Amino acid sequence: MDLIHPHSIAEIADVMKAASAAESPVLIVGGRTHIDKGNPSDIQAEVWTSQLDRIIQYDPAEMLIVVEAGMRIGDLNATLAENGQEWPVDAPTDSTVGGVIAAGANSPRRLKVGHVRDTVVEMDLVTGDGRHIRSGARTAKNVTGYDLHRLAVGSLGTLGVIAQVALKLRPLPKARRTLMVPGQMSIGDRLLAEVPGPSAIVATAGGIEVRLEGWPEEIEEQTEATRSVAQGSRSRDDAEFPSVEPWAGSPVIVEAAVPPSRLADLAAVAGNRWGALLGVGLMWVGLEHREGALQDLRSRAEELGGIAPVIRGSGGLGDSEISARTVHRRLKARLDPAGVLAPGRFWGGI
């Protein structure tokens, strides 16, 4: 296995030209923290983005930062925190910006901060055959041309190498609090209706955590609203969130996604090591290496109108149908004509 460490976008382009010419399949590697997501792929080399880790442009007043894709989340967070800002993805500090984007990783605070796809406003992408393409712009808002970068988010490195991105930032909240609410998912609906603007409401088999972020007086108000729904809740200020992750230690972790009202139905087949993002529809489920349990969860997720890819351990993405297969195939053929970017790793065997 060759390990290749390009230092610039031009070097990435050279690497991809050579890989395409040799029809030699490669895997693009960031911090390896999301590397399990995807189907097995036979590759001959790894292209590491770790040498591309510079900040290209950062003016806090713009609430945007331009960074190379190999930048570590820990380093990025440190720089942004000095200026009272964050890129709200909550990924491990070893993860890279490019890896988080390619994996389409989800934050437990998605209810408030949204999807990572809506934070990427510009991208430099190197195609499978080594062309350097830029889309988007370094502005808060933009509708100029087709948003190619949207295709790369969650593409698992199968359409191109994410080399550089401009990211939309948020102000860091002035105060944070987690409320531990006893009870089952069923009170989640009332919390969603009664607590204004929570960052997250995470249900587990053992109880519910309500995450509050904002102005100090605001989280007091939200705390009161939470306690009016659920008495006996305990609060922790500035604690890690979520404070309990029952799914985390398992050899296989699934990230199921269903319409939010169907999370309770999914929980019924998820065992007891799960956490559900209420109002969002995501559920992380920890499984032992048991094919049966994974298959049951996938079948149920699909019945409920969702999907259940594995994000840690083995098990792949599952065989959910993708829409417009010919459009997918044409895009792959145009952006990676030799098919060298992690062939088979993506949905639908792409």
Added chain:
Amino acid sequence: MSDIGAARQDLIAALGANAVLDDPLARKLYARDASLVEGGCALVALPSSTQEVVACLKAAADHGLPVVPRGSGTGLAGAATPIGDALVVATTKMNRILEIRPQDRLAWVEPGVINLDLSNALEPHGFTFAPDPSSQQTSTIGGNVNTNAGGPHCLAYGVTSAHVLALDVAMPGAAIERFGSEGPEAAGYDLRGVLVGSEGTLGIVVAACVRLTPLPPGVRTMLLDFESVEDCAATVSDIIARGVVPAALEMMDHGIVVAAENFAHAGYPTDAAAILIVEVDGTASAVTAQAREVELAANANRVRTVRVAIDDAERALIWKGRKSAFGAVAQIAPHYHLHDCVVPRTKLVEVLAGVYAIARRHELIVTNVFHAGDGNLHPLLSFDRSVPGTLERVLRASEEIVRLCVEAGGALSGEHGIGLEKRDFMPLVFTDEDLAAQACVRAAFDPAGMMNPFKVLPDGARCGDFAVASAATDDAAEAAGNLPEGSWI
């Protein structure tokens, strides 16, 4: 070659005679959108169902007509202006809200539903559809999706793309595909994300699944007025620097304040150099905290007065002035050209000064009302087209404004789109390689090039043997070649 007669017969068979128009008046009415370019079309179809949209696409494909999807036609970039022997497919009759599912925070709607009608229908459930373009009383969800529409409240809530979960799309080959999902993730590439903002060039949206946003428990609307444009713009940056992202942050300069006040009687200070409308929302205490920071930022920049709306009526009045501004400019001159470009927020003062200088040089009246928080400028040139030479001056000034924004690190459009108006400026911000890749995206959806040809990408943008403008009929190609000089306005 296109066979209009045969297409018409197929359409009448599928849609009924009342839903197929080809009289001169209808063809003239549908020959343009809210931009200044007038095109032409062969036929207009008004489908009432998904099946009828499919029939339109099939008739167009069978008989060689390009298809131009259309909502209410409020687009300002010419994306819905047909060219040549086009079939215009207006989805305005498909205007049902199909279902509202508060527990899933989603609603399914047909493309012809009016933006404001949707938000009004959601209000009793405690939700709203966040994108609120100034055209919201008229524009449709299908149009909003196709332009990735913005609006004042997109500063805090994000543009249309962040509020579309899934789209059912009639593809150029007449298949129906669902892109995205009712859940938070979908299998496959984010083709939904590419379809949003694609200006009718990839397919026709037949249903949209939109995300519902909870209505905030509290709102405060403030009107700040300044003696200089610089102080006003600096306040925008200072508010953001204080860690406040208001729900809306809108700037209006002196000229537009006067026009809007004459029209809406909102109590705007007509002697101000510029005003800011700032809206903060959230819990009662969050509203108070943010309003405090806004006032501190304004005071640091010599604000003259801070007017806080005391009730919903006053809030509505303040917004009425803002949202009717584009109508109000009719007092200034009979025609206007509304620009849309976006620049880094910190460049607002410098770019505005440049815009005023350009207008002065070309002896044109310019007013500005825009989404300052997003750096999204809307310079508005007022003129009388009947005065010889005026249109030419407007064209030259407009081009200079585009170049000014690009040079300041901006983009061609923040929310109106590229359409016909700006397609020839695309090489200012993209390389040939970038444009070729964009052409490939288009070709992946529409290899025959039948969807809204001549829009978005400049002539010559190619993907392999797919060239953007080549697939349309010879007549249409000729018509496009004959577009008036500077047809991009």
